[in-house]
């Protein structure tokens with residue numbers, strides 16, 4: 001009998017075809033986030049799952065479904081999966097690093113430029129019928145050249161953001177748990193403490209994993225240590241920023257603006273942020289290109305097939 005594999009959202013057919021060479025593929029009939037009890041029910045009898053960031057794979061789930069021996073997250077972030085519990089229970093976990101690095105860095109730099117150049121605010125202004133022609137002092141933004149970009153989380157994506165920032169004439173500093181000498185040399189980025197990152201950056205770009213160290217790292221007190229002219233950009237995970245604190249900081253002009261792709265209580269967005277002109281809000285588009293989403297789903301499928309064949313999944317976490 002073939003192993004059963006659950007795929008929790010609609011993905012590219014090529015990935016499903018690859019899975020079907022080795023498994024009976026069960027697809028969720030809903031193309032929406034599953035409720036915990038739906039996920040539990042649909043996983044019955046499955047040896048492997050292809051999961052999404054909204055699927056919570058915690059200790060309770062893994063204990064209740066001992067037949068699930070492998071979880072392939074169709075994402076690079078894996079904060080939705082309890083890795084310690086997986087390790088303990090002997091469950092293999094994989095993610096999709098590499099294939100989405102450049103796309104996520106593109107989206108990050110788009111947010112940086114959009115908020116600095118007031119692109120989305122300008123679009124709203126025009127659509128509201130308010131555009132009466134340009135003028136020397138009309139809708140002035142901030143020039144990136146000569147400004148300092150501070151990257152919080154200098155992994156693959158953070159480094160790719162740094163490379164792009166160089167092309168816009170920005171100086172790059174970064175903070176991570178430790179200096180990454182080789183990577184930083186390649187992109188000419190300077191390692192700084194968290195304090196220095198806050199104090200020196202004209203734009204802080206969050207490109208870190210969500211974990212116990214980064215959760216809530218950007219609260220009101222922290223935002224107050226940024227420059228009043230600075231922008232905050234987050235294309236990583238929403239809970240790294242305390243959204244109500246960010247709204248307050250923006251309302252009080254503690255910082256100049258923000259651009260977000262991810263939200264603390266996703267898909268909900270703090271209504272106070274929605275009301276602010278100097279905030280760019282995108283709906284978690286980091287890796288959302290046809291090419292990259294297909295590559296991600298194929299990588300997740302390859303991980304599952306390798307596991308089912310008794311081999312080593314190419315991008316194994318645990």
Ligand code: GLV
Nearest residue numbers: 053074075076077
């Ligand atoms: C998307 O959010 C990912 O982690 O790949």
